[in-house]
Amino acid sequence: MDLKEIDILGDNVSQHWYYRSKAKAMTKLLGNIRPSSILDVGAGSGFFSRHLLSNSEANEAWCVDTSYRNDSDDFETRKRIYFRRHIDHVDxxxxxxxxxxEHIADDVRFLQLYIEKVPKSTKFLISVPVFECLWSSHDIFLEHKRRYTLRAAAATH
Structure with a gap:
């Protein structure tokens, strides 16, 4: 979750329809994948990591976001959650x-950098906003660079 939205939604984030439905979709997409350690890139509040720590066998999460003022540690249901401005490698x-x-100018290079920071067997779950025709003032507020199409996303592979 973008930290800009925390200022607006406050403590009601977990009740917002968008984040509830996105967490439900994430859980469904993961299916039988049972992570033990999560790297949440651009994690903001850590909403999705916290959701997985609370609702799966995962035992730790590393939330990385350049917007954090300082590195910090926390717990979610007695499981460690680490908030870091950057990370070199994590298992x-x-x-x-x-x-x-959608926030990154060179999204392909950015993704490659994170592929290099984790083991080769690591699974990735990526969500992005779609359809340029849906571009709105909310995209501008969140400083998006683009929206995606399936064709454009596949072409970057």
Missing amino acids: ADLVLLMDVL
């Missing part, structure tokens, strides 16, 4: 990029 078996790539 995560799941990487989350939830609404992150």
Whole structure:
């Protein structure tokens, strides 16, 4: 979750329809994937990592976001959650990029950098906003660079 939205939604984030439905979709997409360690890139509040720590066997999460003022540690249901401005390497078996790539000018290079920071067997779950025709003032507020199409996303592979 973008830290800009925390200022607006406050403590009601977990009740907002968008984040509830996105967390439900994330859980469904993961299916039988049972991560033990999560790397949440562009994590903001850590909403999605916290959701997985509370609702799965995952035992730790590394939330990385350049917007953090300082590195810090916390717990979610007695599981460690680490908030870091950057990270060099982590043995995560799941990487989350939830609404992150649309903020990055060179999204392909950015993704490659994180592929290099985790083991080769690590799974990635990526979500991005779609359809340029849906571009709105909310995209501008969140400082998005683009929206995606399936064709454009596949072409960057």
